[in-house]
Amino acid sequence: MSFEVEILNLSFINKDKIDYETIVFYVTYPEKIDIETSRQLWVFLNTLINGGAKKIIIDLKKVSQIDSGGISTLISATKQIRKNNGDLVLARVNESLLNILDVVRVGSFIKIFNTDVDAVQYFRYITI
Numbered sequence: 001m002s003f004e005v006e007i008l009n010l011s012f013i014n015k016d017k018i019d020y021e022t023i024v025f026y027v028t029y030p031e032k033i034d035i036e037t038s039r040q041l042w043v044f045l046n047t048l049i050n051g052g053a054k055k056i057i058i059d060l061k062k063v064s065q066i067d068s069g070g071i072s073t074l075i076s077a078t079k080q081i082r083k084n085n086g087d088l089v090l091a092r093v094n095e096s097l098l099n100i101l102d103v104v105r106v107g108s109f110i111k112i113f114n115t116d117v118d119a120v121q122y123f124r125y126i127t128i
């Protein structure tokens with residue numbers, strides 16, 4: 001399984017020191033997040049978070065399925081990054097997936113944005 005990662009810089013990068021306050025990790029996830037694939041997602045997100053990431057956007061536009069294992073992984077990663085004074089948000093969630101997330105009230109814990117631009121703007125204007 002593979003997913004795409006883009007690093008967005010909210011300001012000038014100083015080569016001497018990485019300022020995770022100004023970097024957003026934009027992750028595009030393919031097809032489905034289920035019990036089989038969620039472990040890989042957890043390892044990846046946990047590595048980012050433990051490495052210092054403070055701002056992560058998960059783009060779910062291509063995701064057509066999510067199960068309890070996938071939802072649990074997103075919630076666990078969000079809890080972990082918030083312990084480190086960061087945040088994880090979801091973007092471009094398709095309607096059928098949004099219905100599932102609404103049923104289990106994920107939106108009350110993880111911010112969900114309709115567009116990638118809105119998600120990036122959220123991180124641009126907040127201090128974590």
